[in-house]
Amino acid sequence: MTPFLQAAVTQMLPNAGDGENCAECGFAWDTPGTAAMGLVRDGPQRLGELLDRAEVSAPITGGPWSSSAYVWHVGDVTRAWSERLHSLSVDPDAAWAGFDPDELAQARHYEALPRATAPWALERAVEALDLSLGSLDTDTPFEHPEWGRGTVADALRWLAHEVVHHELDIRRAGSPA
């Protein structure tokens, strides 16, 4: 794992363990960049279908977010990364700014945002990500302000994990504990 991916997993996923796969959802951290992007592209449909079936008011086991909030979260994170990868293309030396996803959730009021629009917003974000990839090679390096050096493939792995892991969160939310 690169410093970026290692730091991201350690800081953001305290229950993910330190193995080759996320201990919770099973995502393989060495998933190839192109396969990871495939998972990201499938995200709007997979999460949208789950959202259709999930209980609207189902509580999240062990977490404060609703199923709809998770989809808004994946959309916002994906859009933020599309902007970062675009900047990597047009201004590779530009510094990035990190953000706290919980603070963003509060500022955006995920719980009050329209549930039916969450998959649509995620789909638009995936389109932006596709555009931002442009001619970038998956080996292209970047420097994350908090997590250090990574590659475009790492960014795609991180976003693919968002889809897979939060899919699990939504399934957990929609079924009795």
Ligand SMILES: [Zn+2]
């Ligand atoms: Zn996971």
